[in-house]
Amino acid sequence: MDEVLLRSLTPAVLAILVRRGAPFAAAEDAVQEALIEAVRGWADGPPRDPKGWLVTVAWRKFLDETRSDTARRRREDVVEAEVPPGEVPAHDDTLQLYFLCAHPSLTPSSAVALTLRAVGGLTTRQIAQAYLVPEATMGQRISRAKKTVSGVRFDEPGDVATVLRVLYLVFNEGYSGDVDLAAEAIRLTRRLAASIDHPEVAGLLALMLLHHARRAGRTGPDGGLVPLASQDRSLWDTKLIAEGVSILQAALARDRLGEFQAQAAIAALHADAPRAEETDWVQIVEWYDELARLTDSPVVRLNRAVAVGEADGARAGLAALAELDPSLPRYTAVAAYLHEREGDTAKAAELYAEAARKATNAAEVEHLTREAARLNAGLRGS
Known part of the structure; x- marks a missing residue:
């Protein structure tokens, strides 16, 4: 059984059911039942059209659950006439599923959990383990999130910025339990980048890759944190760095600067320095100025104070720090x-x-x- 294939198909199948009119929670349940059928029936390999097979089975599961409701049944008949169960539209609704899971009506924690469940294909247990909470607690959180978005029309325009914030929240959780959330966030962002041509999506992907490239150097043999300046740069993943820089350069060339592109530019300057002493701190300060202009974030200004201290001396850094709230x-x-x-x-x-x-x-x-x-x-x- 190819679990990777099933996980990759799950969001698209779920999106198709929601597009056809199935409420989000009911659609998700039907998709899970179809996946169970796939595990049982694909022992000798997947069918010729695995996505179409899953859509057909999931849609039938949904119909079986709702046939008793006459009014809903009439709506289903209309949808069935428009889209025969055996045919899968060429249009991919996965992008809309990202928007739905990152809906502004959800709390950040609920949006993250629903994204991992619906788009990422993770089980409730895996998500709970990753966030170090009881499975029942995570199940309730996901259930509430499903109910919240059930009334949202699937054709409503989504907010890319909200989706990116949710994915970045996932990435920053790093690794915990048996789910590598940083790697999962990169996987989901790659898929989003394949679905939408947007410089900030590319900027976020570049930022994730550049940060992830330094992962092996962030902790010592004892598990303790190693500051950036002290990290063994030979442990950094040069392939990921090259990919991140390439993606960033293409995004910046479009001249539609956003906060994730600016953050990625800073990360790229760190990655480009063979030794900490060779870091181009003057350019980093300039990028922090751009980032502060874009976000007006006190956290950005705090990081800028460090960069100023490196570029212009500790006294200048302390002067920049003195302008900020000490409670940060x-x-x-x-x-x-x-x-x-x-x-x-x-x-x-x-x-x-x-x-x-x-x-x-x-x-x-x-x-x-x-x-x-x-x-x-x-x-x-x-």
């Missing part, structure tokens, strides 16, 4: 880094310890605590 996440960690760069080791050690107390991620807490201990050890030895 990672503000104290950035202040610690810049104070250390300026030579104020005692202040930096104090700030690293404070940042560790504020951090919510276990790996980040460990890293910041280690940085504070390193500086304190140096102070005691001096």
Whole structure:
């Protein structure tokens, strides 16, 4: 049984049923039943037209469940007359399924879960394990999301920006349990890029590839975080970097700059430097200026302060940092880094310890605590 084939076909089959008029939740149930039939019946290999087979079986499952409703049955008869069950339209509705799963009426967490379930083809258990929540909790979240979008017309225009934010949320979850969410997000974004010609979709794909290329260098043998400047760049995936840069260049050439393209440009400059000391920080600051103009995000300005500190010196970085709200996440960690760069080791050690107390991620807490201990050890030895 080719599970990869089934997962790749699931979104398109689900989209076709919804397009024909099946409510989202009922369509999803019917598709799952068709997949079970496929597992049972495809032991010797898939049929000549696996997608058409799944659509036919899923549609019949849906009809079997709804025949008792006379009014709905009349609507089904009309749809059946328009689109015979054995024929699959050439039009691919997968793109609309992305829009539906990232509908603005859903919370970000619900949109992510529904996208992984409907578009990604993951099981509820897999999604629950990836997000470290009980399966029943994730099941309820997905069920509520299905009900929320059931009344949404499938021909309503979707918001690409919302879809991209949902996919980026998936990517940033990284790896947990038996599902590699970063790889899954890349897979889904590749499929989206194949469905829509949009520079920001390409920008997000490039950004994901460039970040993912550095994955092997992000943690040490003990599992601890390794800062970008200290990473072993020989561990970076040069093939992914080359692909990401190529996709980014094509997107930038269209002269429709968006935030994901700007972020990818920054990631590309980091990836392009053979050594940390050779990073083009001046250009990175310029890209952060563009990104701040596009987003007006305080988090972007926080990262810009680090880049300014590298390009123009720690004092300039601290001046840029002073313009921001100290309650921002990672503000104290950035202040610690810049104070250390300026030579104020005692202040930096104090700030690293404070940042560790504020951090919510276990790996980040460990890293910041280690940085504070390193500086304190140096102070005691001096």
